[in-house]
Amino acid sequence: MTDRSTLAALAARLDVLESEAEIRRIQSRYMFLCDTPCPEFAVRDDADRVDAVLDLYTDDAIWEGVGDYYADQFGAVQGTAALRAHFERFWGTRTNPRLVLNAHYLTSEQIHVDGDNASGQWIHMQPWLFADGTGVLRSSRLNNRFRRDDGIWRVSRTRTENVFVATLPTNFADSYARTTVLMDE
Template identity: 65%
Template sequence: MDDALALRLADLVARVEQLEAEADIRRIQARYMFLCDTPCPEAGVRDDAHRIDLIMDLYTEDAIWEGVGEYYDNQFGRCIGRQAIRDHFNGFWGKKRDPELLLNVHYLTSEQIHVDGDVADGQWVHCQPWIFSDGSSLLRSSRLNNLFRKEQGIWKISRTRTENVFVAPLTPDWAENFPRRSMLMAP
Protein backbone atom coordinates (compact mmCIF):
# COMPACT_ATOMS: atom_id res chain seq x y z
CA MET A 1 0.00 0.00 0.00
CA ASP A 2 1.40 3.39 -0.91
CA ASP A 3 1.80 6.20 1.64
CA ALA A 4 -1.05 8.31 0.26
CA LEU A 5 -3.49 5.41 0.47
CA ALA A 6 -2.31 4.54 3.98
CA LEU A 7 -2.86 8.16 5.08
CA ARG A 8 -6.34 8.20 3.54
CA LEU A 9 -7.20 4.94 5.23
CA ALA A 10 -5.91 6.20 8.60
CA ASP A 11 -7.96 9.39 8.16
CA LEU A 12 -11.10 7.38 7.40
CA VAL A 13 -10.55 5.15 10.44
CA ALA A 14 -10.14 8.25 12.67
CA ARG A 15 -13.31 9.79 11.25
CA VAL A 16 -15.33 6.61 11.79
CA GLU A 17 -14.01 6.33 15.37
CA GLN A 18 -15.05 9.96 15.96
CA LEU A 19 -18.57 9.29 14.66
CA GLU A 20 -18.87 6.09 16.70
CA ALA A 21 -17.77 7.92 19.86
CA GLU A 22 -20.35 10.67 19.28
CA ALA A 23 -23.07 8.06 18.68
CA ASP A 24 -22.11 6.15 21.85
CA ILE A 25 -22.17 9.35 23.92
CA ARG A 26 -25.51 10.37 22.44
CA ARG A 27 -26.96 6.94 23.35
CA ILE A 28 -25.55 7.10 26.91
CA GLN A 29 -27.00 10.56 27.53
CA ALA A 30 -30.37 9.60 26.06
CA ARG A 31 -30.42 6.36 28.08
CA TYR A 32 -29.69 8.28 31.28
CA MET A 33 -32.62 10.61 30.59
CA PHE A 34 -34.87 7.69 29.59
CA LEU A 35 -34.11 5.91 32.87
CA CYS A 36 -34.91 9.09 34.81
CA ASP A 37 -38.40 9.43 33.27
CA THR A 38 -41.52 8.71 35.33
CA PRO A 39 -43.12 6.33 34.77
CA CYS A 40 -39.89 4.52 33.87
CA PRO A 41 -40.23 3.32 30.26
CA GLU A 42 -37.30 0.86 30.38
CA ALA A 43 -38.50 -2.71 29.76
CA GLY A 44 -37.79 -5.07 32.63
CA VAL A 45 -37.08 -2.48 35.31
CA ARG A 46 -38.46 -4.11 38.46
CA ASP A 47 -38.33 -1.15 40.84
CA ASP A 48 -36.49 2.09 41.57
CA ALA A 49 -33.50 0.25 43.08
CA HIS A 50 -33.07 -1.61 39.79
CA ARG A 51 -33.50 1.66 37.88
CA ILE A 52 -30.72 3.23 39.98
CA ASP A 53 -28.44 0.23 39.30
CA LEU A 54 -28.95 0.73 35.56
CA ILE A 55 -28.20 4.46 35.86
CA MET A 56 -25.06 3.77 37.90
CA ASP A 57 -23.80 1.42 35.15
CA LEU A 58 -23.49 4.54 32.97
CA TYR A 59 -21.01 6.28 35.33
CA THR A 60 -17.29 6.05 36.02
CA GLU A 61 -16.20 5.22 39.59
CA ASP A 62 -14.95 8.78 40.16
CA ALA A 63 -17.88 10.53 38.48
CA ILE A 64 -19.32 13.85 39.65
CA TRP A 65 -23.04 14.72 39.59
CA GLU A 66 -23.79 18.36 40.34
CA GLY A 67 -26.31 21.11 40.07
CA VAL A 68 -24.72 24.51 39.54
CA GLY A 69 -25.92 28.08 39.52
CA GLU A 70 -27.99 30.10 41.93
CA TYR A 71 -31.06 27.83 41.73
CA TYR A 72 -29.50 24.35 41.50
CA ASP A 73 -26.59 24.80 43.96
CA ASN A 74 -28.89 24.45 46.94
CA GLN A 75 -31.35 22.05 45.34
CA PHE A 76 -28.94 19.44 43.94
CA GLY A 77 -25.53 20.09 45.44
CA ARG A 78 -22.49 18.07 44.38
CA CYS A 79 -21.92 14.32 44.61
CA ILE A 80 -18.47 12.83 44.02
CA GLY A 81 -18.11 9.12 43.29
CA ARG A 82 -20.61 6.45 42.36
CA GLN A 83 -21.77 5.81 45.93
CA ALA A 84 -22.56 9.48 46.53
CA ILE A 85 -24.43 9.63 43.21
CA ARG A 86 -26.32 6.45 44.14
CA ASP A 87 -27.25 8.03 47.49
CA HIS A 88 -28.52 11.11 45.63
CA PHE A 89 -30.82 8.97 43.45
CA ASN A 90 -31.94 6.91 46.45
CA GLY A 91 -32.94 10.19 48.09
CA PHE A 92 -34.99 11.13 45.04
CA TRP A 93 -36.73 7.79 44.38
CA GLY A 94 -36.33 6.14 47.76
CA LYS A 95 -38.91 8.17 49.64
CA LYS A 96 -42.66 8.53 49.39
CA ARG A 97 -43.52 11.88 47.85
CA ASP A 98 -46.58 13.91 48.65
CA PRO A 99 -47.83 14.88 46.18
CA GLU A 100 -46.76 11.83 44.17
CA LEU A 101 -44.84 12.43 40.94
CA LEU A 102 -47.02 10.98 38.17
CA LEU A 103 -45.15 12.12 35.06
CA ASN A 104 -41.68 13.41 34.32
CA VAL A 105 -40.22 13.13 30.84
CA HIS A 106 -36.94 14.55 29.49
CA TYR A 107 -36.64 16.17 26.06
CA LEU A 108 -33.08 16.81 24.84
CA THR A 109 -32.13 19.42 22.27
CA SER A 110 -29.30 21.73 21.12
CA GLU A 111 -26.75 18.92 21.20
CA GLN A 112 -23.03 19.51 20.93
CA ILE A 113 -20.52 16.66 21.40
CA HIS A 114 -16.75 17.15 21.27
CA VAL A 115 -14.51 14.06 21.33
CA ASP A 116 -10.77 14.19 22.00
CA GLY A 117 -9.36 10.68 22.09
CA ASP A 118 -10.77 8.84 25.11
CA VAL A 119 -12.44 11.90 26.68
CA ALA A 120 -15.35 14.02 25.51
CA ASP A 121 -17.73 16.73 26.57
CA GLY A 122 -21.32 17.24 25.58
CA GLN A 123 -23.80 20.06 25.98
CA TRP A 124 -27.55 19.86 25.73
CA VAL A 125 -30.61 21.86 26.70
CA HIS A 126 -33.40 19.83 28.17
CA CYS A 127 -37.00 20.48 29.09
CA GLN A 128 -39.11 18.31 31.31
CA PRO A 129 -42.74 18.58 32.31
CA TRP A 130 -43.63 17.37 35.81
CA ILE A 131 -47.17 16.36 36.78
CA PHE A 132 -48.10 15.63 40.40
CA SER A 133 -51.01 13.78 42.00
CA ASP A 134 -52.46 16.99 43.49
CA GLY A 135 -53.03 18.39 39.98
CA SER A 136 -50.05 20.75 40.06
CA SER A 137 -47.58 20.77 37.18
CA LEU A 138 -44.42 22.56 36.18
CA LEU A 139 -42.04 22.81 33.28
CA ARG A 140 -38.29 22.79 33.93
CA SER A 141 -35.51 23.61 31.55
CA SER A 142 -31.82 23.07 32.21
CA ARG A 143 -28.50 23.27 30.43
CA LEU A 144 -26.33 20.18 30.67
CA ASN A 145 -22.54 20.31 30.39
CA ASN A 146 -21.37 16.72 30.82
CA LEU A 147 -18.04 14.92 30.57
CA PHE A 148 -17.43 11.40 29.29
CA ARG A 149 -14.49 9.02 29.38
CA LYS A 150 -13.81 5.79 27.54
CA GLU A 151 -12.86 3.01 29.96
CA GLN A 152 -11.94 -0.46 28.72
CA GLY A 153 -13.48 0.40 25.36
CA ILE A 154 -16.80 1.65 26.78
CA TRP A 155 -17.89 5.28 27.06
CA LYS A 156 -19.11 6.30 30.53
CA ILE A 157 -20.33 9.53 32.11
CA SER A 158 -17.61 11.12 34.23
CA ARG A 159 -19.54 14.26 35.11
CA THR A 160 -23.17 15.33 34.98
CA ARG A 161 -23.50 19.08 35.45
CA THR A 162 -26.90 20.72 35.23
CA GLU A 163 -27.79 24.40 35.46
CA ASN A 164 -31.31 25.79 35.72
CA VAL A 165 -32.64 27.82 32.80
CA PHE A 166 -36.17 28.21 34.18
CA VAL A 167 -38.91 26.59 36.22
CA ALA A 168 -42.46 27.57 35.26
CA PRO A 169 -45.77 26.46 36.72
CA LEU A 170 -48.22 24.98 34.24
CA THR A 171 -51.96 25.36 34.45
CA PRO A 172 -53.76 22.50 36.22
CA ASP A 173 -54.90 19.68 33.97
CA TRP A 174 -52.94 20.98 30.96
CA ALA A 175 -52.24 17.34 30.03
CA GLU A 176 -55.40 15.32 29.51
CA ASN A 177 -53.92 11.87 29.03
CA PHE A 178 -50.76 10.32 30.41
CA PRO A 179 -49.92 6.78 31.51
CA ARG A 180 -49.59 5.62 35.12
CA ARG A 181 -47.31 2.86 33.82
CA SER A 182 -45.28 2.66 30.63
CA MET A 183 -46.46 0.01 28.22
CA LEU A 184 -42.86 -0.54 27.19
CA MET A 185 -42.48 -2.33 30.53
CA ALA A 186 -45.38 -4.69 29.84
CA PRO A 187 -44.50 -8.35 29.15
Protein backbone atom coordinates (compact mmCIF):
# COMPACT_ATOMS: atom_id res chain seq x y z
CA MET A 1 0.00 0.00 0.00
CA THR A 2 1.27 3.43 -0.84
CA ASP A 3 1.15 6.31 1.60
CA ARG A 4 -1.58 7.91 -0.50
CA SER A 5 -3.75 4.79 -0.57
CA THR A 6 -3.15 4.24 3.16
CA LEU A 7 -4.31 7.78 3.89
CA ALA A 8 -7.36 7.35 1.65
CA ALA A 9 -8.28 4.09 3.41
CA LEU A 10 -7.86 5.70 6.83
CA ALA A 11 -9.94 8.72 5.76
CA ALA A 12 -12.72 6.39 4.55
CA ARG A 13 -12.67 4.45 7.83
CA LEU A 14 -12.70 7.70 9.82
CA ASP A 15 -15.68 8.95 7.80
CA VAL A 16 -17.63 5.78 8.64
CA LEU A 17 -16.83 6.13 12.36
CA GLU A 18 -17.77 9.83 12.41
CA SER A 19 -20.95 9.08 10.46
CA GLU A 20 -21.94 6.33 12.90
CA ALA A 21 -21.37 8.72 15.81
CA GLU A 22 -23.50 11.42 14.18
CA ILE A 23 -26.31 8.97 13.38
CA ARG A 24 -26.21 7.70 16.97
CA ARG A 25 -26.45 11.30 18.19
CA ILE A 26 -29.38 12.08 15.88
CA GLN A 27 -31.35 8.98 16.91
CA SER A 28 -30.68 9.58 20.60
CA ARG A 29 -31.61 13.26 20.28
CA TYR A 30 -34.92 12.32 18.64
CA MET A 31 -35.74 10.04 21.57
CA PHE A 32 -34.57 12.68 24.06
CA LEU A 33 -36.90 15.26 22.47
CA CYS A 34 -39.80 12.79 22.67
CA ASP A 35 -39.40 12.30 26.45
CA THR A 36 -41.93 13.76 28.90
CA PRO A 37 -41.13 16.02 30.58
CA CYS A 38 -38.94 17.21 27.71
CA PRO A 39 -35.43 17.47 29.20
CA GLU A 40 -34.03 20.05 26.81
CA PHE A 41 -33.79 23.52 28.30
CA ALA A 42 -34.25 25.39 24.99
CA VAL A 43 -37.56 23.61 24.32
CA ARG A 44 -40.11 25.85 26.03
CA ASP A 45 -43.28 24.31 24.61
CA ASP A 46 -44.57 21.68 22.20
CA ALA A 47 -44.12 23.98 19.18
CA ASP A 48 -40.40 24.28 20.00
CA ARG A 49 -40.27 20.51 20.44
CA VAL A 50 -41.82 19.89 17.01
CA ASP A 51 -39.38 22.34 15.37
CA ALA A 52 -36.40 20.64 17.07
CA VAL A 53 -37.58 17.19 15.96
CA LEU A 54 -38.17 18.34 12.37
CA ASP A 55 -34.62 19.75 12.23
CA LEU A 56 -33.43 16.12 12.45
CA TYR A 57 -35.34 15.05 9.29
CA THR A 58 -34.85 15.45 5.55
CA ASP A 59 -37.52 17.42 3.67
CA ASP A 60 -38.83 14.22 2.03
CA ALA A 61 -38.61 12.02 5.13
CA ILE A 62 -41.11 9.27 5.94
CA TRP A 63 -42.36 8.45 9.46
CA GLU A 64 -44.29 5.20 9.67
CA GLY A 65 -45.69 2.71 12.10
CA VAL A 66 -45.76 -0.81 10.66
CA GLY A 67 -47.11 -4.18 11.71
CA ASP A 68 -50.51 -5.17 13.07
CA TYR A 69 -50.48 -2.79 16.03
CA TYR A 70 -48.62 0.32 14.84
CA ALA A 71 -49.91 0.44 11.25
CA ASP A 72 -53.41 1.13 12.56
CA GLN A 73 -52.21 3.42 15.36
CA PHE A 74 -49.73 5.56 13.40
CA GLY A 75 -49.88 4.85 9.67
CA ALA A 76 -47.35 6.63 7.45
CA VAL A 77 -46.66 10.27 6.62
CA GLN A 78 -44.14 11.83 4.26
CA GLY A 79 -42.61 15.29 3.92
CA THR A 80 -42.08 18.14 6.34
CA ALA A 81 -45.70 19.37 6.40
CA ALA A 82 -47.09 15.88 7.04
CA LEU A 83 -44.46 15.16 9.71
CA ARG A 84 -45.24 18.48 11.39
CA ALA A 85 -48.96 17.63 11.46
CA HIS A 86 -48.17 14.15 12.83
CA PHE A 87 -46.03 15.48 15.69
CA GLU A 88 -48.42 18.35 16.43
CA ARG A 89 -51.26 15.81 16.69
CA PHE A 90 -49.19 13.62 18.98
CA TRP A 91 -48.11 16.36 21.37
CA GLY A 92 -51.17 18.52 20.82
CA THR A 93 -53.52 15.74 21.86
CA ARG A 94 -53.72 15.90 25.61
CA THR A 95 -54.36 12.51 27.05
CA ASN A 96 -56.90 12.02 29.76
CA PRO A 97 -55.47 11.17 32.17
CA ARG A 98 -52.50 13.46 31.46
CA LEU A 99 -49.15 11.88 30.50
CA VAL A 100 -46.66 12.78 33.23
CA LEU A 101 -43.65 10.66 32.26
CA ASN A 102 -42.36 9.02 29.12
CA ALA A 103 -38.70 8.03 28.84
CA HIS A 104 -37.04 6.27 25.89
CA TYR A 105 -34.32 3.65 26.31
CA LEU A 106 -32.41 2.51 23.20
CA THR A 107 -30.64 -0.84 22.90
CA SER A 108 -29.39 -3.45 20.39
CA GLU A 109 -27.90 -0.82 18.09
CA GLN A 110 -26.72 -1.59 14.58
CA ILE A 111 -25.61 1.19 12.23
CA HIS A 112 -24.57 0.56 8.63
CA VAL A 113 -22.99 3.41 6.62
CA ASP A 114 -22.73 3.28 2.83
CA GLY A 115 -21.36 6.59 1.55
CA ASP A 116 -24.01 9.28 2.04
CA ASN A 117 -26.70 6.77 3.03
CA ALA A 118 -27.08 4.71 6.17
CA SER A 119 -29.49 2.52 8.07
CA GLY A 120 -29.83 1.85 11.75
CA GLN A 121 -31.73 -0.65 13.82
CA TRP A 122 -32.55 -0.40 17.51
CA ILE A 123 -34.97 -1.81 20.02
CA HIS A 124 -36.44 0.76 22.32
CA MET A 125 -38.41 0.54 25.53
CA GLN A 126 -40.46 3.28 27.13
CA PRO A 127 -42.57 3.54 30.26
CA TRP A 128 -45.65 5.76 30.03
CA LEU A 129 -46.96 7.03 33.36
CA PHE A 130 -50.21 8.97 33.72
CA ALA A 131 -51.43 11.41 36.37
CA ASP A 132 -53.99 8.93 37.72
CA GLY A 133 -51.24 6.39 38.58
CA THR A 134 -51.85 4.11 35.58
CA GLY A 135 -49.07 3.25 33.17
CA VAL A 136 -47.88 1.06 30.34
CA LEU A 137 -44.53 -0.28 29.23
CA ARG A 138 -44.03 -0.22 25.46
CA SER A 139 -41.31 -1.69 23.29
CA SER A 140 -40.72 -1.39 19.58
CA ARG A 141 -38.16 -2.12 16.92
CA LEU A 142 -36.80 0.76 14.88
CA ASN A 143 -35.49 0.31 11.34
CA ASN A 144 -34.48 3.80 10.24
CA ARG A 145 -32.68 5.33 7.29
CA PHE A 146 -30.39 8.34 7.20
CA ARG A 147 -29.00 10.51 4.43
CA ARG A 148 -26.14 12.99 4.35
CA ASP A 149 -27.09 16.16 2.46
CA ASP A 150 -24.49 18.92 2.12
CA GLY A 151 -22.39 17.21 4.78
CA ILE A 152 -25.20 16.98 7.36
CA TRP A 153 -26.73 13.66 8.41
CA ARG A 154 -30.52 13.62 8.81
CA VAL A 155 -33.23 11.00 9.26
CA SER A 156 -34.84 10.08 5.94
CA ARG A 157 -37.15 7.39 7.34
CA THR A 158 -38.36 6.41 10.78
CA ARG A 159 -39.99 3.00 10.79
CA THR A 160 -41.29 1.59 14.05
CA GLU A 161 -42.86 -1.82 14.74
CA ASN A 162 -44.51 -2.80 18.01
CA VAL A 163 -42.85 -5.55 20.04
CA PHE A 164 -45.25 -5.38 23.01
CA VAL A 165 -47.38 -3.17 25.23
CA ALA A 166 -47.83 -4.19 28.86
CA THR A 167 -50.08 -2.58 31.44
CA LEU A 168 -48.13 -1.61 34.55
CA PRO A 169 -49.60 -2.00 38.04
CA THR A 170 -51.36 1.13 39.31
CA ASN A 171 -48.92 3.50 41.01
CA PHE A 172 -46.05 1.43 39.62
CA ALA A 173 -43.67 4.37 40.09
CA ASP A 174 -43.82 6.03 43.48
CA SER A 175 -41.27 8.67 42.48
CA TYR A 176 -40.60 10.24 39.08
CA ALA A 177 -39.36 13.51 37.59
CA ARG A 178 -42.16 16.05 37.24
CA THR A 179 -39.83 18.60 35.64
CA THR A 180 -36.27 18.41 34.49
CA VAL A 181 -33.36 20.69 35.28
CA LEU A 182 -30.53 18.81 33.57
CA MET A 183 -30.26 21.28 30.72
CA ASP A 184 -30.95 24.36 32.84
CA GLU A 185 -28.34 27.06 32.41
